[in-house]
Amino acid sequence: MELIKPGTRIEFVKYRYAAMILSGTLILLSVLSLVIRGGPNYGIDFSGGILMQVKFFEPVKTGALRDALMNQGYGQVVVQQFGSPKESEFLVRVEKSETDLESLQGKMEGVLSETFGPKSMEVRRTEMVGPKVGAELRQKGLLAVLYAMIGILAYITWRFEFRFALGAILALIHDAVITIGVFSLLNKEIDLPIVAAILTIIGYSVNDTIVVFDRIRENMRKIRRQSIDKVVNVSINETLSRTLLTSLTTLVVVGSLFLLGGAVIHNFAFALIIGIVVGTYSSIYVASPVVILWEEVKSRTRKRQATNRVAARR
Amino acid sequence: MQRNLKWRFVLTGIVLCAALVYLVPTFSQNLPGWWDRYLPTDKVHLGLDLQGGIHLILEVEVQKAVESTVERMALDLKDSLRKKDIFYDTIERDGVSKLMIRGVSTSDRDRLEEALSEQYANMKLYPPQTGNRGVDFMLGLPDAEVSAIEQGAADQALETIRNRIDQYGVSEPTIQRESDNRILVQLPGVKDPERAIKLIGQTAVLEFKIVDDEHSLEAALQGKVPSGSEILYQRIFDPETNYSKRVPMLIRKRTLMTGDAIADARMEMGQDFNQPHVAIRFNPRGARLFDRIAAEHVNQRLAIILDGNVYSAPVIRQAHYGGRAVIEGSFTPEEAHDLAIVLRAGSLPAPVVIAEERTVGPSLGADSIRMGMVSVLVGGVLVLIFMGVYYRAAGLIADLSLSLNVFLVLATLVAFKATLSLPGIAGLVLTVGMAVDANVIIFERIREEMRVGKTPRAAIDSGYQNALSTILDANVTTMIAALVLFQFGTGPVKGFAVTLSIGVFWSVVLAMVFTREIFDYLVMVRRIKQISI
Numbered sequence: 001m002e003l004i005k006p007g008t009r010i011e012f013v014k015y016r017y018a019a020m021i022l023s024g025t026l027i028l029l030s031v032l033s034l035v036i037r038g039g040p041n042y043g044i045d046f047s048g049g050i051l052m053q054v055k056f057f058e059p060v061k062t063g064a065l066r067d068a069l070m071n072q073g074y075g076q077v078v079v080q081q082f083g084s085p086k087e088s089e090f091l092v093r094v095e096k097s098e099t100d101l102e103s104l105q106g107k108m109e110g111v112l113s114e115t116f117g118p119k120s121m122e123v124r125r126t127e128m129v130g131p132k133v134g135a136e137l138r139q140k141g142l143l144a145v146l147y148a149m150i151g152i153l154a155y156i157t158w159r160f161e162f163r164f165a166l167g168a169i170l171a172l173i174h175d176a177v178i179t180i181g182v183f184s185l186l187n188k189e190i191d192l193p194i195v196a197a198i199l200t201i202i203g204y205s206v207n208d209t210i211v212v213f214d215r216i217r218e219n220m221r222k223i224r225r226q227s228i229d230k231v232v233n234v235s236i237n238e239t240l241s242r243t244l245l246t247s248l249t250t251l252v253v254v255g256s257l258f259l260l261g262g263a264v265i266h267n268f269a270f271a272l273i274i275g276i277v278v279g280t281y282s283s284i285y286v287a288s289p290v291v292i293l294w295e296e297v298k299s300r301t302r303k304r305q306a307t308n309r310v311a312a313r314r
Numbered sequence: 315m316q317r318n319l320k321w322r323f324v325l326t327g328i329v330l331c332a333a334l335v336y337l338v339p340t341f342s343q344n345l346p347g348w349w350d351r352y353l354p355t356d357k358v359h360l361g362l363d364l365q366g367g368i369h370l371i372l373e374v375e376v377q378k379a380v381e382s383t384v385e386r387m388a389l390d391l392k393d394s395l396r397k398k399d400i401f402y403d404t405i406e407r408d409g410v411s412k413l414m415i416r417g418v419s420t421s422d423r424d425r426l427e428e429a430l431s432e433q434y435a436n437m438k439l440y441p442p443q444t445g446n447r448g449v450d451f452m453l454g455l456p457d458a459e460v461s462a463i464e465q466g467a468a469d470q471a472l473e474t475i476r477n478r479i480d481q482y483g484v485s486e487p488t489i490q491r492e493s494d495n496r497i498l499v500q501l502p503g504v505k506d507p508e509r510a511i512k513l514i515g516q517t518a519v520l521e522f523k524i525v526d527d528e529h530s531l532e533a534a535l536q537g538k539v540p541s542g543s544e545i546l547y548q549r550i551f552d553p554e555t556n557y558s559k560r561v562p563m564l565i566r567k568r569t570l571m572t573g574d575a576i577a578d579a580r581m582e583m584g585q586d587f588n589q590p591h592v593a594i595r596f597n598p599r600g601a602r603l604f605d606r607i608a609a610e611h612v613n614q615r616l617a618i619i620l621d622g623n624v625y626s627a628p629v630i631r632q633a634h635y636g637g638r639a640v641i642e643g644s645f646t647p648e649e650a651h652d653l654a655i656v657l658r659a660g661s662l663p664a665p666v667v668i669a670e671e672r673t674v675g676p677s678l679g680a681d682s683i684r685m686g687m688v689s690v691l692v693g694g695v696l697v698l699i700f701m702g703v704y705y706r707a708a709g710l711i712a713d714l715s716l717s718l719n720v721f722l723v724l725a726t727l728v729a730f731k732a733t734l735s736l737p738g739i740a741g742l743v744l745t746v747g748m749a750v751d752a753n754v755i756i757f758e759r760i761r762e763e764m765r766v767g768k769t770p771r772a773a774i775d776s777g778y779q780n781a782l783s784t785i786l787d788a789n790v791t792t793m794i795a796a797l798v799l800f801q802f803g804t805g806p807v808k809g810f811a812v813t814l815s816i817g818v819f820w821s822v823v824l825a826m827v828f829t830r831e832i833f834d835y836l837v838m839v840r841r842i843k844q845i846s847i
């Protein structure tokens with residue numbers, strides 16, 4: 001069975017300018033969303049506060065829960081439905097930057113217990129992150145993403161050349177920004193597991209990009225007389241089978257996690273899905289065009305230098 | 315080549331058997347008796363998000379330990395200066411690590427300097443300044459000493475907390491230093507998180523003071539607190555109204571004895587009303603001290619204070635206690651039990667603040683495992699079917715390799731005692747998807763080579779050869795990301811990084827070695843003419 005017939009020649013490279021516009025738009029939207037919303041929607045891991053996952057044994061409305069907790073002096077209380085709508089399971093989030101968070105948790109449970117009855121609910125999970133730790137994790141997260149990018153850039157420069165590394169890094173940044181942008185647009189929270197997902201996406205996207213680059217490098221040696229964009233196009237077509245297959249299988253697997261893995265891992269799986277799709281796209285339409293552009297600019301400057309030399313001799 | 319092949323199969327067999335041995339305890343409840351003696355018995359270690367439990371990061375306020383040391387020094391200095399008849403206005407702590415002696419008369423100045431350089435030679439003596447009430451001296455703890463105190467406080471806090479947890483009885487707790495002044499505590503399977511956290515975080519400073527019966531409590535409550543005394547509160551629980559109230563008491567500030575004097579503490583049930591109380595036994599020095607205090611203050615009330623709260627204030631009726639005493643109060647049996655633990659283990663050298671706390675209930679843990687496993691199975695089966703259909707027989711070989719991949723990852727986790735978390739299960743799922751990649755790269759190459767006209771044998775050889783560098787490059791970058799994640803992540807996220815790294819490693823090994831073996835076997839031993847790929 002063959003998904004892609006050998007000898008397929010889809011003109012990917014021809015559409016690269018259209019793709020650039022698409023990428024540009026997506027990145028612009030992402031940045032706009034972040035600016036308008038005043039930054040990413042940090043979960044308590046990064047902003048500090050309390051998170052409680054509460055399950056009620058009888059149907060309870062979100063509004064009722066919110067009313068019970070409002071006006072108790074806890075500040076901003078966010079109540080969200082969690083999991084399937086049939087079950088009354090909620091995520092309660094309180095973001096307070098003072099340090100007396102320990103007793104706050106107990107007080108909240110007390111209030112809920114009074115309002116709905118102590119036997120009516122089960123606290124499935126609680127998380128409390130002090131503001132200092134939150135700020136530290138934010139910094140660590142940023143550094144982690146930075147280090148990963150530097151490490152990968154170094155590795156690719158060593159194994160290939162700088163022009164390839166440049167393409168790979170731009171593709172990476174493109175993927176990371178768009179993933180965060182989608183989360184921002186949909187107002188989904190970014191917490192530690194999501195940062196882990198972003199790092200995984202970075203690893204996966206580069207994975208993909210390298211397979212294409214490997215082929216481009218091989219073909220550059222084999223096909224000496226063609227222009228760079230034709231070489232790149234051939235390479236993309238040749239690796240298309242593998243690219244599609246791996247993306248497909250990984251998507252199937254992550255999709256299974258997304259649909260069946262439960263609400264706790266849901267956002268994480270969602271981030272991975274976005275990353276895989278965008279990552280595959282970026283290998284073809286961000287990383288490779290950069291290589292083409294580099295080559296074209298270089299050959300243009302070479303030609304210009306040659307003509308200048310000729311002119312100087314006259 | 316054929317002998318080489320046999321060795322490869324043998325090696326593979328050994329690795330797989332070892333993996334099997336590591337995994338059996340996780341899946342089988344009844345192990346035969348001889349198993350325990352020679353073979354590993356660990357199960358897969360589940361993270362807190364899968365088995366339920368508490369994760370705490372405690373920050374030891376080491377600065378306060380330095381402050382207490384300076385305050386103790388102030389008390390000692392006051393005593394010794396009084397003995398030497400050197401007068402002063404005030405001696406108090408200034409900032410975290412400095413001591414200020416104010417208002418020394420110029421005539422006493424030299425004597426004081428001498429006394430200070432004798433007794434406190436290790437402290438920094440700043441040049442004395444002339445203030446408006448006399449000469450002011452400032453002493454400072456040297457930086458090395460401050461660090462030593464802070465380190466010591468953190469170490470002691472760690473030991474005390476470990477002691478308390480040991481006595482509380484948690485199976486497989488994790489207690490370790492997280493950084494200079496942070497302690498990580500993980501308690502799997504704890505049923506009552508609030509109680510455990512209270513036990514761990516309590517500073518538990520026990521003090522014995524005398525109740526001030528000479529001055530008026532009402533006047534003090536109005537604001538006129540006599541010097542040398544303070545207002546503290548006692549919590550009294552009224553079983554009829556189910557309400558606790560705070561009763562103020564006027565207590566003399568001076569601490570006569572602390573919890574260091576306690577050698578042992580037990581919870582007991584009282585004779586009269588079956589009320590739980592804590593029976594304490596002093597060490598020999600403490601017993602003597604206690605008797606001396608009792609003799610001095612007969613018929614006065616002795617306040618027993620824990621962390622600034624009065625527990626009880628019984629009247630001292632006799633002068634000899636034989637080193638034993640009883641702490642009564644409005645206790646539940648659990649509270650008395652926990653108080654006994656805390657008195658036995660000792661007080662924390664400095665207060666502890668909870669910087670981070672994550673608690674997962676057991677029901678959520680069980681649900682997470684179930685759903686995680688289901689998604690691995692469903693996703694895995696879909697991929698297996700797909701590979702079989704797309705690559706036919708070769709696909710089935712890849713399928714075998716993928717199944718072994720999951721198997722080997724789990725076994726490696728057990729062997730290294732690594733933790734499996736919910737994101738770790740996601741990592742497993744991801745590994746399955748990405749392990750396919752290595753096989754796909756190789757198979758696509760083989761297809762290409764066969765299209766060009768090579769024999770199956772040659773196609774396989776060059777397929778594997780060309781694919782190697784691509785596979786390595788691609789997976790190294792995933793490893794870099796996983797490594798960074800491992801360094802920076804905590805808890806469940808770390809579990810993800812570990813599972814992903816192990817998964818990538820085995821996927822490369824299996825794709826390059828295992829599937830190769832099978833192909834070689836088919837081509838060389840079975841001498842098949844065509845590969846179904």
